[in-house]
Amino acid sequence: MTDDPRRPSLIDLFREEARTQARVLNDGLLALDRAPRDAAALEACMRAAHSLKGAARIVGVQVGVELAHEMEECFVAAQEGRVLLDAGWIDALLRGVDIVARIGNDDDESAREAVGACVASLQALMAGRVPHGAATRRDVTPPAGAALTANTHSAAVEPPASASAGADASADADAEFNLLAAALRAEAAPAIAATATTTADVTSRTIAPAATPATVPASTTSGNTSGAATEPGRMLRVRADNLDRLLSLSGESLVESRWLKPFAQSMLRVKRVQRDSARALDKLHETLADLKLDPRAQTALEEVRRLTAESQHLLAERLADLESFDRRSTHLSQQLYDAALQCRMRPFGDSAGGLARMVRDVARSLGKKVRWQLVGESTQVDRDILDLLEAPLGHMLRNALDHGIETPAVRLARGKPEEGTLTLDARHTAGALLITVSDDGAGIDLDALRASIIRKNLASEETAARLSEAELLEFLLLPGFSLRDQVTDVSGRGVGLDAVHDVVKRVRGTVRITHEPGLGTRVQLQLPLTLSVIRSLLIEVAGEPYAVPLAHVNRTLHVSRAEIELLEGHQHIALAGRRVGVVTAHQILDTAPPADEGDTVSVIVIGDGPQTYGVVVDRFLGERMLVVQPLDPRLGKIRNITAGALMENGDPVLIADVDDWLRSVERLVAGGNLQHTQHGVAHAAQRTTRRVLVVDDSLTVRELERKLLATRGYDVTIAVDGMDGWNAVRGERFDLVITDIDMPRMDGIELVTLIKRDPQLQWLPVMIVSYKDREEDRRAGLDAGADYYLAKGSFHDEALLDAVRDLIGEAHGQTHG
Structure with missing residues (x-):
């Protein structure tokens, strides 16, 4: 079987099936832990085990067959009332679920041993619970030849009469699994046929009748497209980068659709001009009516009038069509964008599936009784945020179980029910995602917290005594802080709430802790709904727009x-009763200072605590909702920039990395390089700006290079390919040409060669920036006459700027003569 190239994909599908059924079993067993006689949960678990057994038989994973069969027997016995699934049963079955989730290879010796131990445990429980004389196991593991027929409920498996209801229900599970089996039979046949030479004939005979169309629902026989249409809620796995690309393209489509409106408006102006020309022609006709014109001139004039009227009529019709198309196109593009954005959203329950099991296991290990509640399971959350939340939610729940909820004896002594309640709530509110973990435990001991703060030398005794409740609770979020003096398996290292705070801060959220002594604790996370779309403030710096989240x-x-004060060489403004340092965005982004300085400046305040700064920008451009488009990873980390986006008119805008901005300010402060906002450009008129031509067929690279150079004060012109660049250098004067190699019409090597052969241009420095970073590519570029070769693989903003400065100096040079 290992030589069959089809086998790995079949095993991968089985592993996915095993993980899916393991989730069903896990949820069902947790429900049975609360209500052992829950018929719906028993039915779901029995179906999952039965489907898993059939899947394991198809791919020949015998240990999976054995384990799933034994688990199925337990569930059937519980359905028939022969056993009651108490905590001991649930523990053993959950161990089986853990093994199911990682089964994938019949030859895996560790899996075989784990399955053997689990099956023995379940059989021992069955032997101890089944009354004397009662029916025991319905069947035994069939020979390999009967593997597939057993999965389709052939006559080889005869359940007892009392189990007929369960068997009928399990037929639905078989039908569901047969959707997978039918699609895989063509692939599975050679794989299963190769399992053993002694069973090859029997196996192939069992596959043949199973492959007939009669056993396959109509939705699968017509292909995946029709199948998907008849299966509401059907899930598919899509690569994350494909989804991001779809969202990016749908955003661009929305932007492009909005170009039709100004085009239609320009066509209306054409219509008005044509109407005016028709009126002028009518006046001309009236003026000439009293004159005896040559018949041919009269005929020509009438023909012009007729054609003008006809063209006006056609233009009116086409304009109506264009307006209709504009409405439909914009509407469809908006729907496409909304649908693509929705694809990034997943139900909150997707990340909370394993939390119920974790709560149960931790509570049992601590000797506590806990009732788990999940509220808002269907709340839609961005998949990136959902992935980031998995670990923090686990920390918060373990923290609540260990520090919050008391043991049953303590709760009874305090007049509480012995079973505590732990609730995870997710909901949308005020344009944000609100996630709350609350318990009905003892709350937080503020005296113990204050003592721990003093003991860890985080504050003096006098300071700690003056701290408010909110200020005390903030210490719980510090790295390494814990109220436990000893490290246990659950807590004591102080990484729980610190890890939560770290993740929340990364996605620009907030954490708030509240409590009521003796009644419980609540930890609330406020997060953005999505990382794909951000609400931004558009600002202008050195003539370029930037988006600040x-x-x-x-x-x-x-x-x-006049309100900006100078104190110890640093500028400050008074804000909310304290002084806030001021720095210009031009210094952060290293751009040319503004030529005009008015009496007032526009300031955005960023940061928190002592790291709060006012950043002076040229002007505010308003607020926008922007679709985040990640920069090409090959460009590396661009300092002070986190991503890009397209505005409604199609213009690109760079999204500021505010954390980088704060670090840049701190470096400027530490280096004593802060300039005053009054620091002008007195000599700007005496300086000339260096001109750079950027030649690249990639819009992303072209625009990034343009922005990097323009924000440093260079005058940048762009060309879309080598031919366009060649025409540009012959028509205008430039100080530097930056070109790619692979371009349509004329590549970069040919462009460099033409420039260096031209007597009027051979002095012009040329830099090649290309993804081709092999030595032979570099040699070809330099041999053609390039003055500098920079590989995009190692490209970052400082490398490009350093190379430009090496070749032509700073953006502004002194004028001559």
């Missing part, structure tokens, strides 16, 4: 230059 903007204001 509003979640990072504390405040915007206009400040008179």
